[in-house]
Amino acid sequence: MSKMSVWQYLSVLGATLLVTGVWCESTEVFVEVGSQAILPCVSRPPPHTAAVINWSRYHGGTIWRKKKSGLEYWDSSAQRVRCSHSHTGDYSLYIKEVREEDAGEYRCRVEDGKQLIIKNIILRVIKASFSPKDPLDGDTLSIACGVKPWPWGATVSWRLNGEPFLVHDHGFTEENFASGPFYLKGRASGNVTGNWTCAVHQKGREATVTRALTVRGIVSPSRDSSRVYAAVGSAVTLPCVFTSGLAPSGVLWERTAKGSLSASAVVPILPPSANLSSTASQAPWDRSVVVAEVGVEDGGGYRCSGSVTGKKLGRGMHLVTAQVLRNSPTSRRAPVTLTCHLSDASEVTDYSWVQLTPVLNGTQSAIPFPSNGKVLNIGAVTEKTAGEWACLFYGKQGMLGNVTYDLQLMSGLSGVEETSSGAGPAVGLVLLLLIALLVVVQMCKNEQRKRNILRFPALETIVHAHSNEREDSERSRVKDDEISK
Template sequence: MTPTGLVMVLVLALVFEGGQCQHHEVFVAEGSVAVLPCVDGSSSVSHPNAVYWSKVVGNSQKTVWRREKSGLEFRPLRDLSRAKCPVPNFGKADYSLHIAETKLADGGKYFCEVEGKTKMLKVIMLRVIKASISPSIVVEGLRMEAMCHVSPETPHISIKWKQNGKFINSPIISSVSQRDAGKWTCQVSYNNMRMEATTTLQVRGISSPQNDSLVFYGSVGSSISLPCVFTDGLIPNTVNWMRVSAATNSPVLLPHSAFNSSFGLIKRVELGDEGTYTCSGLMGLNGGKIKLQRTMRLVVARVLSSSSDPMILMCNLSDSRQITSYEWLRVNYGPNNTQRVTTVQRTKNPSIRVTEKDAGEWMCRYYGNQGLLGNVTSHFYTMGALKSENSSSGNKTAMVMGLGFLFMVIFLILFQMYRNYRRKQKIHLYPAMENIVHQTITEREWKERSREKRAEACVGEPKSVCV
C-alpha cells in the first residue's frame, strides 16, 4: 500500500469512528463477474440513506457508483453498465458492488461507505487474474510460453499450471506441437484463497494427423485417403508427398494429381503400397521460412487361403506389430440385399479352419490396444462347393435341353397333324375330281393285275396260244 493510500484509509477510519470498518481480499478471473462484498451483519443499518463506492486510482480516490439520500444514482462516464449495486438487495442490508466482464485494469482497492443510523466502512482489495499465451500466434516447432498475470501484483503467491486439466512442470515449451493445444489454466493460491484463469492455445500447422508415425490400414482392392490437413490461415505454397517403400527403402515423389495439400488418395490398394508416407509444406513466417511435415505408415491387409482340406484362411498384414487380436465373421445376405454378420471366432491367432459348408463371404477384423483398427473381406469356394456348383449347373443344363427337345417333338407332331387336317380340307373341296382320279387309278390297277394273270397262265404254252 502506498503512503497516500494508507493516509486515506486512516482518515476514513477516523471519520467513521464508532462505526464498522472491515477489510477483504477478492480474487476473480478476467472476463467473469466480480462481486465486492459489502454486507451489514447487524440489523442497525437496514435502511441506509446513502451508499458510496469508490476506488483508489493513482494518488486519488474516484467514484465508481453511489446512491444519494434522495435515491439518485451516480456513475462515471466510462463503463456505465459494468459496475452497479442491485438496489433491491438493500432491503437485506446487502450493498455489494457487481462488476461485469472484469478486466485487469479493474484490479485495485475499493471502498464501500454506508451512511444510515450508523456508519459502515469496508475496504476490498480486488485482484484480477488473466492467463495468456506468448506469442499470440503459435506455430508448430516454435517456442511458446504461457503467462499468468495478477493485478495488482502481490508477493507470496503460488502459481501452478494445468494443461487440459493435468498439472505440468513448466509453462514454457521450446518446440510446440499439436499435442500442446487445448486449455491452459493458471491456478493462483494466496492466503488460503485459490482462483483459476484459463486460456485456449491454438497451434497452427498440420491439424490432421496431429502426430507423426500414425498408422493407417488398407485392404487390398479398397481405396484409402491419407490426411494432410493444414489449419486455417496457414496454407503453404506447395505440398509434396514422398513414399519410402518397405521393400526398396528408397524415397519416391508421388504425383500431385492423387496426392495434394489436403490428402493422399490411393484409389485401389495393391500389394507393394505399404510403407512410409510423408507430406511436407514450406511457408513464410515473419520474414523467414518454416517447413512443416507429417510422417505416417500404411499397412496393407489381405486374406490368404490354403489348398488343404479343411481349408485355412489367414488374415495377413504387412505389419502386425500393433495387432492384439483377430475376429472372424461370416457374412450372409438376405432379401433386398440385407447383410447379416455373425461372429465365428475371436482369438490372437490370425487363421481359421473352414469346411465345404462354410463357403461364401468372410470378414476378418483386427484390433489393437486402442480398439478396432480395420477389416478385410474374402470370397472363397471349397472344392466340394465348386463340384456341387458344377453338378448343379450340369443338371440345370440337361434339364433345359430335355425340355427343349420335348417341346420340339410336340411341335413337329402338332405341325404334322395340322398338315393332315389341311389336306383333308383340300380333298373335300374337289369331290368330283377326286372320284375321277380314284376311278382311273382303280382301272389301271385292274388292268395290271389281269396282265399279270395271263402271263402266269401262258407259262409253258406256245406263243400262238398266248397271243
C-alpha cells in the same frame, strides 16, 4: 499507522469484526480477464430504512454512491460498472469484461443510521497468454500465467486438454517468479495444440483460466509417424492438411526409406494408383493424396512437405496395409483358418471377428464369432459359415480399422463334394447297363417273333393270299369309277 497499512491489515485479517456497530469484512475474488466480476456486498439482515451506499477504489476514489434520498452518482470512467442496490440488502458491484487494470482493492460502505458495514474486496485478475499468439509449427513458444495483484505464496500448475502437462516430457522449461507471472517455454508443435489451463493455488483454493492454442502448420496428421490403415484393394487417403487459410508452396510427396521417416531418407515414389491431380480440386491448404487401390507393396513410410511464409514444414506417416490370409488345407476335410495380417501391427492391442449377414435394404448385420486373436478357426465350410467375414483390429484409443474376406462355399466343401464326385460315375454306369439290358430284351423279342412265324408256314400263306385279294379288289373298284365318269 498509514492508510496503506490499514488496507493491508484489513485484507490479511480475513475475518468479521464487530466494533461499536461497525462491521468490517475482507475477501478475495479471482476473475478471468474478459469475464464478469461480482464483488459481494450483502447486508444481513437488510436495513429497514434507506441506506447510504458508497463504492470506492483504493487510489481511485468513488466509483458509485447512492444517497439516502435516492440520488445516485457514477464516476464517468466506470462505464462497465453497475450496482444492484436492491431492497434485499444486496449491494454487490458488477464489472463487465474485466481488464487487468480493474485488479486491486475495493471498498463497499453501507450506512443505514443504526450500523455501518464496511466490506473490503481484493479483485485478482488471472490471465493466460501465448507468445506469439498464433505460432507456426517449430516456432519458439512462451506460455504465461499471471495474476494481478499476485497472491503471496501462490503456486501454479498446468493442464493440457484436461490432462496434467509434464513440462520436461515435452521438452519445455519452466520459469517461476515470486511475484509472478509463471512462464513455460518450448517449441510449438501439434503435440501442444489444444486447451491450456493455468491453475493458481493458494491456501487450499484453486483459480483457473483456460485458453485455446492453435499451432499453424500441418494439422493432419497431427504428429510424425502417425499410422494410416487400409485394406489391400481398397481406397485410402494419405492426409496432408495445413491450417485453414494457409496456402503452402512447393508441396512435395515422397516415400521414405524402409524403417525411416526422416526427411533425409526420402525418394519421390508414391503408389501407382495415387492420384496427384485430385489435389487441384481441393482447398489450397488440403494437399492430401488419394490412393485408389492399395497394394501389398504400398505399405511403408510417406512424407508430405511444403513451405509457409518461407519456412518448410513436413509431416511423416506410415501406411499400414491389412489383408486376410487363408491357409492351404492338405485335404478337403482339413479345417479352414483365416489370419488377419497387418504390415505393421505395433499399435494393435486386440482383434475381433464378425460374420457379415445380408439384411433388408442392402445393409448387413454383424454377428460376433469367437476367435483366438488374429487367427479365426472355422472348420469345414458349410452354408452357415460361408460368406463375408470381417476382422476388426483395435489400439489403445479404440478401433483402428478392419478388413473383409469372402469365404466361398464351393471352395471349402469337403463331405458333400467328395460324395458328389464318387456318385457321378456309379450313376452313369447303372444307366449304361440299363440301356444295354433294354437293347438285349428288344433283340430277343424280335428274334422270338421271327421264330413264331417260321413255325406256321401255312398260316403265313393264308395271310399273303388274303392280302393279295384285297389289293386286286381295290384296283378293280378304281377302274370302274373312272369308266363311269
